[in-house]
Amino acid sequence: MSIKVENLTYIYDEGMPFEHRALDDVSFEIQDRDFVGLIGHTGSGKSTLIQHLNGLMKPSSGKIYINGFDITQKDQNLTDIRKRVGIVFQYAEYQLFEETVAKDIAFGPQNLDEAEVDRRVRKAMADVGLDYDHFSGKSPFELSGGQKRRVAIAGVIAMEPEVLILDEPTAGLDPGGRDEIFDLIRSLHANNNMTVILSSHSMDDMAKLVNTLMVMNKGRLEIMGSPREVFKENADRLRGMGLNIPQVLELAIKLKRAGYDVRTDVITIEEVKAELERCLLKKGGSKNA
Ligand code: ADP
């Protein structure tokens, strides 16, 4: 599904002495099946934006269209949109409450017939890498943090959403757990024909993962494009927003400053390696000349 946001502004406690503009005139379009990373420092407005995308929050002003349908119109039924745009909230595992993993995952699609619910639970568990026979009868409370988070993600997948949004899905996990969740999200996007949006404040991870990056700062959408477009020419600007840039790019910029003729639009280890080899060969060559 495509998403179009026009001039979205959201003000918490509007009209009160401490009102706060959490989203400020944000406009963008996301194409069907894109893989999008929402990046920004804590407080930049990521969670507020995410909650607008399935109508949980209503804009102070502006419009949101899902597949061309305006979800910000007054008094409309958003049940259908909420099924089609699934959100995995930050620390979603704290909301697990059923006695077994299978029951928890079945909670969303519970109104469907039994066979369909069972099919969806099995598929969702396979999608998040949890073995059905081993885990379905366990209590969510017996699981590790990373496993619980998988169950929470499976609960949203079981709704078979067309847009899957994950708010800081790796928050609080160790580096191993983080990589597992990123791999999982990558395969969900590759295998399920979904538009996927995830938020994070780790640039390094997102640069390697997504097709499109959206950079938020103080409620504004500052930069949007492919990771390469975003990092190119914007390193200082991103640092100014309190965001780190990919380490490989940092290295390339340092080498450039030290007089090496390297490209500064590299975002993967492979690219920086190729650039280094090219430069060193060139240097070696020029010494001999
Ligand atoms: P992020 O997810 O990027 O950390 P949020 O969307 O949670 O950012 O918050 C954006 C801004 O809105 C922050 O300054 C935050 O303090 C403020 N904010 C968030 N939730 C509330 C709330 N319920 N009431 C008042 N201000 C809020």
Ligand code: MG
């Ligand atoms: Mg947040």
